[in-house]
Amino acid sequence: DAGVIQSPRHEVTEMGQEVTLRCKPISGHNSLFWYRQTMMRGLELLIYFNNNVPIDDSGMPEDRFSAKMPNASFSTLKIQPSEPRDSAVYFCASSLRGVRSGNTIYFGEGSWLTVV
Amino acid sequence: ELKVEQNPLFLSMQEGKNYTIYCNYSTTSDRLYWYRQDPGKSLESLFVLLSNGAVKQEGRLMASLDTKARLSTLHITAAVHDLSATYFCAVDPADSNYQLIWGAGTKLIIKP
Numbered sequence: 165d166a167g168v169i170q171s172p173r174h175e176v177t178e179m180g181q182e183v184t185l186r187c188k189p190i191s192g193h194n195s196l197f198w199y200r201q202t203m204m205r206g207l208e209l210l211i212y213f214n215n216n217v218p219i220d221d222s223g224m225p226e227d228r229f230s231a232k233m234p235n236a237s238f239s240t241l242k243i244q245p246s247e248p249r250d251s252a253v254y255f256c257a258s259s260l261r262g263v264r265s266g267n268t269i270y271f272g273e274g275s276w277l278t279v280v
Numbered sequence: 281e282l283k284v285e286q287n288p289l290f291l292s293m294q295e296g297k298n299y300t301i302y303c304n305y306s307t308t309s310d311r312l313y314w315y316r317q318d319p320g321k322s323l324e325s326l327f328v329l330l331s332n333g334a335v336k337q338e339g340r341l342m343a344s345l346d347t348k349a350r351l352s353t354l355h356i357t358a359a360v361h362d363l364s365a366t367y368f369c370a371v372d373p374a375d376s377n378y379q380l381i382w383g384a385g386t387k388l389i390i391k392p
Contacts, residue, residue: 195378197378206382206383206384206385207368207382209379209380212378212379214378219378220378220379255322255323257323261377262377262378263311263372263376263377263378263380264377265330266311266328266330266372268313268325268328269313269325269380270325271322271323271324272322273321273322274321274322
């Protein structure tokens with residue numbers, strides 16, 4: 165299995181620019197998570213999709229952030245306009261049916277975003 | 281507020297020594313996860329503990345769960361340099377199907 169695939173792995177962008185992060189979950193997984201990791205705040209859940217439907221986006225910090233999952237094999241996280249405080253590692257993760265029954269969440273390699 | 285507290289947050293130890301990382305949590309839960317993260321890398325699942333008294337072992341790592349004490353431990357036996365990483369515990373609150381509450385992580389450095 166290829167695992168969760170994210171792109172780009174690294175991105176440096178200027179403040180005000182649009183950033184789009186992409187994710188391909190593990191085939192057959194119906195749960196998809198976007199996390200953000202920073203030194204100050206640790207791991208934060210931004211949004212959770214189940215069967216391509218956004219279930220909980222309460223972790224999305226501002227209206228500048230949006231996420232979509234048009235089909236079971238693709239999701240995007242968009243930041244528009246980007247700000248320096250958005251600099252972080254953004255992880256996409258997937259699991260088989262949430263975390264009930266101890267389903268493991270599998271993480272992608274992360275997208276390292278720097279906004280200057 | 282749901283909290284997961286790990287301690288220590290930083291641990292430097294010599295190869296060959298034993299040590300334990302602690303994960304305390306404030307919510308009712310009988311599911312706890314341990315993950316490992318190498319610098320600049322992804323998070324890798326180590327253990328999933330699903331019930332009170334659960335114990336799992338993989339190589340030099342052993343994890344246990346005491347749901348009554350709301351405590352999990354990750355024990356390292358005869359540490360080797362390759363175990364240097366940051367270790368996270370995460371708790372699955374009883375009322376959620378997707379939300380994990382994460383600890384801050386324990387950065388473990390094992391010196392040769």
